[in-house]
Structures are given as C-alpha cells and as structure tokens.
Amino acid sequence: MDTTPVGGSALSDFVDNLKAAPRRLYSSAFRSGLPTTDRTRSTFVFGNVFLHLHSVRTHRWSLRWTTTFGLGIMSASAFVITLVTGVLLMFYYKPTPELAYQSIKDIHFVVPTGRLIRNIHRWAANVMVVAVILHMARAFYTSAYRRPREYNWLIGILLLVVTLGLSFTGYLLPWDQLAYWAITIGANIAQSPREVTDALGITTYFDPGGLQRLLLLGSDIVGPEALIRFYLLHVMILPLGLAALVAVHFWRIRKDGGMVRPADVDARLAQEPAPDTYPVFTEAPARTYQLAAIVRGKTEAVNRGPENTVPSMPHLFYAELGVLMLTLLVCVALSLVSDAPLKELANPNVPENPAKAPWYFLGLQEMVSFSAFMGGMGIPVIVLLGLALIPYLDRESDGTGEWFGGPGGWLLVRRSAFIGLAAPILIETFAIRFGWLREWFPHIPQLVVTAINPATVLTSIYAAYSIWCIRQHRSARAGALSLFTCFLGGFVVLTVIGTYFRGPNWAFYWSPADWPTH
Amino acid sequence: MTVTAKPARSRLDPEPLSRRDWLGLTSLWAMGAALLFGVVGMMRLPKAAVLSSPSKKFRVALPDTLAAGEAFVPPGRAVSVFKDDQGVHAISTICTHLGCVVKPGASGFECPCHGSRFALDGSVTRGPAPRPLPWLKVSVAGNVVTIDEGTAVTAGTKEV
Numbered sequence: 273m274d275t276t277p278v279g280g281s282a283l284s285d286f287v288d289n290l291k292a293a294p295r296r297l298y299s300s301a302f303r304s305g306l307p308t309t310d311r312t313r314s315t316f317v318f319g320n321v322f323l324h325l326h327s328v329r330t331h332r333w334s335l336r337w338t339t340t341f342g343l344g345i346m347s348a349s350a351f352v353i354t355l356v357t358g359v360l361l362m363f364y365y366k367p368t369p370e371l372a373y374q375s376i377k378d379i380h381f382v383v384p385t386g387r388l389i390r391n392i393h394r395w396a397a398n399v400m401v402v403a404v405i406l407h408m409a410r411a412f413y414t415s416a417y418r419r420p421r422e423y424n425w426l427i428g429i430l431l432l433v434v435t436l437g438l439s440f441t442g443y444l445l446p447w448d449q450l451a452y453w454a455i456t457i458g459a460n461i462a463q464s465p466r467e468v469t470d471a472l473g474i475t476t477y478f479d480p481g482g483l484q485r486l487l488l489l490g491s492d493i494v495g496p497e498a499l500i501r502f503y504l505l506h507v508m509i510l511p512l513g514l515a516a517l518v519a520v521h522f523w524r525i526r527k528d529g530g531m532v533r534p535a536d537v538d539a540r541l542a543q544e545p546a547p548d549t550y551p552v553f554t555e556a557p558a559r560t561y562q563l564a565a566i567v568r569g570k571t572e573a574v575n576r577g578p579e580n581t582v583p584s585m586p587h588l589f590y591a592e593l594g595v596l597m598l599t600l601l602v603c604v605a606l607s608l609v610s611d612a613p614l615k616e617l618a619n620p621n622v623p624e625n626p627a628k629a630p631w632y633f634l635g636l637q638e639m640v641s642f643s644a645f646m647g648g649m650g651i652p653v654i655v656l657l658g659l660a661l662i663p664y665l666d667r668e669s670d671g672t673g674e675w676f677g678g679p680g681g682w683l684l685v686r687r688s689a690f691i692g693l694a695a696p697i698l699i700e701t702f703a704i705r706f707g708w709l710r711e712w713f714p715h716i717p718q719l720v721v722t723a724i725n726p727a728t729v730l731t732s733i734y735a736a737y738s739i740w741c742i743r744q745h746r747s748a749r750a751g752a753l754s755l756f757t758c759f760l761g762g763f764v765v766l767t768v769i770g771t772y773f774r775g776p777n778w779a780f781y782w783s784p785a786d787w788p789t790h
Numbered sequence: 791m792t793v794t795a796k797p798a799r800s801r802l803d804p805e806p807l808s809r810r811d812w813l814g815l816t817s818l819w820a821m822g823a824a825l826l827f828g829v830v831g832m833m834r835l836p837k838a839a840v841l842s843s844p845s846k847k848f849r850v851a852l853p854d855t856l857a858a859g860e861a862f863v864p865p866g867r868a869v870s871v872f873k874d875d876q877g878v879h880a881i882s883t884i885c886t887h888l889g890c891v892v893k894p895g896a897s898g899f900e901c902p903c904h905g906s907r908f909a910l911d912g913s914v915t916r917g918p919a920p921r922p923l924p925w926l927k928v929s930v931a932g933n934v935v936t937i938d939e940g941t942a943v944t945a946g947t948k949e950v
Contacts, residue, residue, distance in 0.1 A: 380899060453890065460888040487836055493843045501836075621866060623890040625902035641904040641918055644887055674931045711916045718920040725918075778905040 289375060295640070313583040323589070325522040326528060329581035330588040332541050334531035338675075342595040343407035345437075348518060349599040350400035354438075355511065357393035367503035369496050370738065371445035373617045391607030397439055399603055401632050404435050407781055412662075412756050413685070415672045415749070416532040422663035424524040426518055429659050434514045436632070441506035443630060444499065452618035453627035456494050459485050461640060461648035468645055473720045494620070508603065534673040541580055549571075582698060599709075625776045632768030635763050636698075641723035641778050651727055666748045681753060683740065688754040692761020695733050699726045704780045734758040791938045846940035851933050852878070861894035869926060869937055879950035880928045880937045881912045886921040896901070899923065911945055924947075 299305075304315035314328040333339055364383055366375045379386040406429060411417060417425035465481035475482070490497030517770040525531070596774065615624065629637050641645025671677025678687050703726045709716050734755060742751035775781040776788060807815075850864040850871070858874035868883045868891045883892045883899060890903035898915065899908040906917030913922040924942035928935050930949045 345809050453903070456890065457888045464888075470921060483837075486838075490836070490838055491841045495843065497838070497842055621868065621891060625900050627890065627903050637904075640888065643918055644920070707916065710914065710918075714913075714915060721918075722920070777900060777902050 282724055307585045308589070310583060312343075313585045314592075316585045323585075325519070325526065326584050326588060327526045328584055330584045331530050331537075331581050332532060333537050333580070333673075335534045335587055335591060335693065339531055340410060341406075342591070342598075343403050343410050343591050345595040346599050347400055347403040347407050348522075349596040350403055350603070351514065351518070353597075353603055354393055355399065357389050357396065357506065360389050361393060362507060367445070367499050369447055369618070372445060372499060376446045376448075376614060380612075387611065388604075388607055391610070391612050392603050394612035395606040395610075396599075396603045397442060398630075399599060399606075400435060401439060403599075404432055405632075408432060409756075409760065413676055413753075414532055414674065415666075415677055417663040418532075418666065418669065418672050419663070421524075421528045421532065424521060424528060425663050426660055427524065429656060431514065431517050431521060433656070434510055434517065438506060438510045438514065439630060439632070439677075441502045441510065444502040445506065446614055447499065447618050448615040449624040450613065450615045450627070452494060452620065453624045454629045455498065456623075457627065457629070457637070457640075458557045459489050459494060459498070461644060462488050464640075464644040464648050467718065467722055469644065471722070472647075524777070531773040532673040534671075535669075537673070538580055540782045550661055626774060626778055628770070628774075631767060631771050634774075635766035638766040638770040639727040642703070642727050643722050646722055646725060647727050651731055654731065657736060658755065662752050666752050668747060668749050670749070676753070677749060681749075684745070684750055684753055685757050688737070688741075688757035689761055691737055692734070692758035693765055695758070696730050696762050696765040696769075699730050699733075700765070702726075730762060736761065847936065847938045849934055849936045852935055854933070859896075863894065864937070867937075867939070869939060870899075871928075871935060871937070874948075877950040878928055878930050878935055879948045880926040880935070882924050882926055882939065882942075884923075885919060886914075886923060887917070887919040892923070913945075 304319055305311045307313040307316040316323070317326060361379060364375050364379050364386070366372060376390075379390050381387070411425065411428065440454075440458060444451045450471045458751065463481040463485035465484070466475055466479065467481075469475040469478060469481065486492070488498070488501065489495075490501050628634060636648060636652065639651060641647070643650075671681060674681075676682045684729045708725060709721050737758065738751040738755035741754040742748060744750070772784075775782055775784065775786070781787055802823060823836070828833060848864065848867065851866075852871065852873060856862050856871075856873050859872065861870035861872060863870055869880050870882045870883050871878065881899075883894065884890075885892050885901040885903065885906055887901065887904055887906050890901050892899040892901045892906070892908065898910050899912075901907070901917065901919070904918050906919035907915045908919070908923050909915050911922075912925060914920075922945065925945050927938040927941040927943050929947045930936075
C-alpha cells in the first residue's frame with residue numbers, strides 16, 4: 273500500500289484541489305460546457321431533467337408567434353406563479369373557520385407585501401383560466417387534437433377540469449360571504465343528482481348526490497370539515513395532480529412530433545433563416561442518409577437542419593422565458609390596479625344577494641338557475657364527453673395545422689359563432705320575458721323541467737345545428753367546428769348575462785344601478 | 791375409426807405457460823389484488839362515520855306578539871315558525887334548489903340565489919327549486935316549541 277508522503281507535496285495537492293474545487297463543481301454540474309455548437313446545444317437539453325421534456329431541435333413553424341400565441345406556456349407560467357405565491361400565502365393562512373378570515377385580513381392589511389402577493393395569486397389564477405381556455409381553442413381550431421395527438425387532447429381536458437377545480441377550491445378559503453355561499457351552492461350542485469333520484473323516488477336506496485356532497489364537505493353542513501377538505505384539495509391534491517398531468521402533457525408534445533404543422537409547411541417556410549443570425553446546423557450532413565423505419569418523416573436534406581428545425585437552445589427556451597416574463601408582467605400589473613375581493617365574514621344565516629361565483633362559473637350558475645342537475649352536472653358532463661370524443665370522431669386529415677382548416681372553415685366558424693351567440697340570447701330573452709314551464713304549469717313534474725329547460729333546449733339546438741353541418745359539408749370536422757364554436761359562443765353569452773345582467777334574487781337587470789336598494 | 795395425428799406445434803404458436811411463469815404471474819396478480827384491496831380500504835377514510843354538525847333539534851320560546859301567518863325565525867336557525875288557530879308549524883327555509891337560505895315574506899318565501907319562490911305552505915310557485923320546502927317536526931309545550939330540523943313531516947301537519 274502506498275503511503276502518502278509527509279509534508280509539502282500532499283499539502284500543495286490539497287491546496288491545488290481546493291483552488292480547483294469551484295471549477296470542478298461547475299463542470300460536474302454542467303458537464304457539456306457552454307451551448308455554442310449543435311452538439312453542446314443538444315446536451316444542454318437532454319442532459320437536464322427538466323429541459324429534456326423538450327426535444328433538442330424545434331421546428332421553425334412551432335416558433336412562429338401565430339402558431340400557438342404562446343398560450344400553453346402562458347398557462348404553465350401562470351401555474352408556476354400561483355404555485356410560488358400560494359406557498360408564500362401558506363406562511364400565514366390558517367384553515368379553520370375562526371381564523372381563516374382573520375388570517376386573510378392579516379395577509380391583506382398587515383403582512384409586508386401580503387396584499388400584492390395575494391393579488392398576484394388571484395390574478396394569476398384568472399390568467400391561467402383564460403389562457404387554458406384560449407389554449408384549448410387554439411388546439412381545436414388548428415386541428416391539433418388529430419392523430420397522433422388524441423391522447424394529449426384528453427390530458428388537456430383533464431387539465432382544464434383540474435384548473436377549474438383549483439380555482440373553485442381556492443374560492444372557499446377566505447371564509448367570507450362570497451366564499452361561503454359559493455361553496456354552499458357548489459356542494460349542493462354536487463348533490464343535485466337527487467333532483468332526478470327524488471323525482472324517481474329512489475333516493476333512499478341510491479343516492480350518489482348525497483354521497484358526493486358528503487365526501488366534499490365531510491359533514492352535512494359547510495363548516496370546519498369542509499374548509500380543511502377544500503384546503504387539502506387546493507394546496508396538495510389538485511396541484512400535485514396538475515403537475516403530474518402537465519409533465520405528461522409536455523412530454524407527449526415531444527413524443528407526438530412537436531407542434532402540429534400543415535402538410536406543406538416546408539414550402540411555406542421556403543426561405544432559409546439568415547445564417548449569421550440563426551445557428552441553424554453547424555454540423556450539417558454532407559450527404560443524404562436513409563433512416564428507414566427509425567424516424568418518421570422525410571430524408572434529411574444536405575446542408576440543412578433536419579426537417580427545417582433550429583436548436584431548442586436558445587430559440588425555443590428564450591421564447592418560453594419571454595412568455596413567462598410577459599405573464600408575470602400582466603399578473604403584477606393587474607395586481608397593482610385591482611385588489612382581490614374580501615367581503616364580510618361568512619354568515620350561515622344570510623346569503624349574499626346576489627351570491628355570485630367567480631366569473632368563469634357564472635355561465636354554469638346561469639344554467640343552474642334553470643335546473644340544478646342539468647345545468648350543474650348534466651350539461652357540463654355532456655360537454656366534456658363531447659370534447660373528449662372529438663379526436664375519435666374526426667379522423668380526417670385535411671387542413672391539419674391550419675387555422676380553421678383553411679378558408680372554408682373560417683366561413684363555417686363565423687356562421688357557427690353567429691348561431692352560437694344568437695341562440696342563447698333569444699332563449700334567454702324568451703325565458704326572462706315569459707318565464708318557463710314552472711310558471712305556466714305550477715304542478716308540472718320536476719323531471720319534465722329537468723329535461724326541458726332553457727339550458728337543455730340550447731344544447732339541443734347546438735347539437736342539431738352541428739349534425740346539420742355534418743350532413744351539409746359531408747365532414748365530421750365541420751360538425752366539430754360548428755359545435756365547438758357554438759359552445760364557446762354559449763359560454764360567452766351565459767357568462768356575460770350572469771356577470772352583468774343578474775341582480776338580487778337572480779332577477780334580470782340592465783345595469784347594477786337598477787338593483788333595488790336594501 | 792381413423793386416427794388423426796396431433797398436428798405438430800408450429801414455431802409461431804405461443805409457448806404453453808411454464809410452471810415458473812405461472813408462479814410469477816400469480817404473484818403479480820396477488821400483488822395487484824393486495825394493493826387494490828388496500829386502496830379500496832383507504833377510500834373509506836374520507837367518509838365520516840359520525841358527522842361533526844351540531845344537533846338538529848332545538849327548543850325555542852315563541853314571542854307572545856306573533857300574529858297568525860307571520861313568520862318567526864329563531865336566531866341562528868334556517869327555520870320559519872308559524873302559529874295560528876289550528877296550531878304551530880315550522881317550515882325549513884333552506885332552498886331545495888342549491889341550499890341558500892330563503893327569506894320569509896307576506897306572500898311566501900323568496901330565494902336570493904336563483905330566484906325560486908315558494909308559497910306560504912312551502913310549495914314551489916316559480917324558479918328552479920325541484921321540491922317544496924319541507925315541514926319540520928314540532929312538539930309544543932305551552933309557549934315553548936321543540937323543532938327537529940332532521941325530521942320532515944307531511945305538509946299541513948300542525949301541532950297544538
């Protein structure tokens with residue numbers, strides 16, 4: 273065995289190692305060095321567990337602003353912002369009915385930067401909902417759900433549901449009047465299958481509604497059990513679920529071949545990027561290779577990046593950072609001009625009048641004001657199932673990757689938007705002016721009202737119109753385009769009516785100025 | 791009687807299950823079943839066996855000035871108590887639509903959340919409420935009334 277020589281040489285080795293330690297620490301963490309060549313740009317991506325959700329090279333089409341408008345990254349950025357601000361809020365928030373309201377008040381008025389952080393949390397949640405809905409519309413209108421991206425479309429629908437769930441559970445936590453009554457209404461929507469089981473007289477034996485409400489509230493009243501459950505869902509279960517789903521969602525984008533592209537994308541991107549500004553391909557092949565059965569797609573072209581791609585580092589990552597900064601800017605700017613609401617302390621005996629949910633649920637609230645079960649559960653479930661089925665019913669390939677599938681699609685979308693906006697306006701006008709079945713026939717069975725009410729009539733009109741479109745255009749895509757556009761239109765109209773035109777007792781008012789004073 | 795020879799196994803046929811594979815598959819399935827059993831057991835946890843809500847039964851003294859047809863709301867309770875010549879009755883003021891507390895008035899009950907209206911006997915006159923407001927069990931001892939919010943009685947039942 274070697275014995276270490278005593279004295280100078282060991283000590284000087286030690287000192288040398290100590291001097292070299294920072295450099296060695298750096299090179300052990302970042303093994304490949306600066307991303308300056310194609311090779312190091314690649315290792316920069318696949319050597320990093322987080323970045324390697326992206327592919328090493330990105331198609332130039334994906335980087336065009338109009339391909340995605342950055343909406344997916346905006347949703348993810350808003351999620352990260354709510355995550356960070358949410359963790360900060362957890363320093364002070366106490367999830368018990370006695371302390372919750374006081375702790376939110378403390379956060380808002382006493383804690384340093386508390387008000388700003390709470391505002392950012394609330395605005396980022398709003399931005400996230402908007403971005404997720406727009407992102408879904410973008411994916412739909414560019415036919416991004418088509419083969420091979422069907423599965424990712426389903427993950428996206430789950431993400432929409434979890435996003436709305438996060439918003440809803442966060443709404444209860446301040447324990448103010450708004451929160452308390454929104455949760456009362458929400459929990460009773462969960463119980464609304466009783467509307468059907470009661471009418472059939474089978475609630476005693478089969479009561480899914482009661483079970484849902486019991487599991488949500490942990491009790492038969494909205495109390496401490498409900499608050500701790502919503503807190504648990506809001507800070508633990510739903511964020512973990514969302515994070516897992518987001519990871520799958522990102523991963524599948526890469527596995528499904530990146531962003532959706534039109535078939536003639538290379539022709540559209542004919543001109544090569546300027547070589548001095550784009551490090552396109554420093555090690556381009558000098559001859560063609562056939563990669564039969566290994567890579568889907570065309571043969572690599574000589575002296576050009578494969579399939580018109582550029583390195584993800586820096587092009588994609590800098591674009592994503594840009595969207596993150598933009599999202600942060602929007603959230604902070606909104607937080608500086610508009611405070612998150614905090615009403616009076618929850619009072620279980622006097623409902624807020626009108627008791628309004630957050631704006632993105634007001635379309636639902638408008639529908640539950642006709643029938644709790646149909647508006648709150650039946651139609652949302654039908655819509656979600658319809659969305660999930662779209663990629664399996666539309667197996668066409670024309671116009672994939674193009675907005676509205678080309679010029680004919682744009683005309684169809686405009687026509688559908690007109691129907692989608694006009695139908696709910698007409699039906700609402702009728703229902704507000706003349707009432708509905710219950711007012712005309714007070715003893716009508718509840719099942720009839722559940723089956724035939726303004727919300728179900730509207731859904732039927734949309735369904736009939738889209739079936740007509742399928743026959744007219746001989747294309748399932750036409751049906752999907754018209755139905756999706758109609759539902760977006762219906763969502764907008766019902767949300768606007770619920771937000772601006774409903775006052776005390778959910779009566780119609782042209783303006784809040786006309787509300788009776790009390 | 792002709793005897794047909796058993797056809798030789800093609801090399802494309804699947805291998806018959808070997809004993810070792812059988813043991814392996816059985817233990818995999820047993821593992822799956824055990825985990826499933828555990829998960830089903832865990833899912834029982836969130837459904838409480840005993841609810842933490844306060845008692846549904848309470849006692850309240852009616853004010854002497856209570857006029858016939860006028861609603862008396864015991865403090866902190868979602869109940870309206872009425873007294874007339876035929877006796878006392880109590881109607882729950884929790885809307886059968888989505889659980890808001892309805893407001894008693896001269897002509898009936900109004901829900902602030904989605905505009906349901908109920909007549910004075912609790913029956914639905916308009917709006918989305920699917921069922922009439924339930925009448926609650928009352929027992930009267932002099933001026934003191936005991937009301938059980940957990941037990942509904944047939945509409946029209948009045949206690950003296």
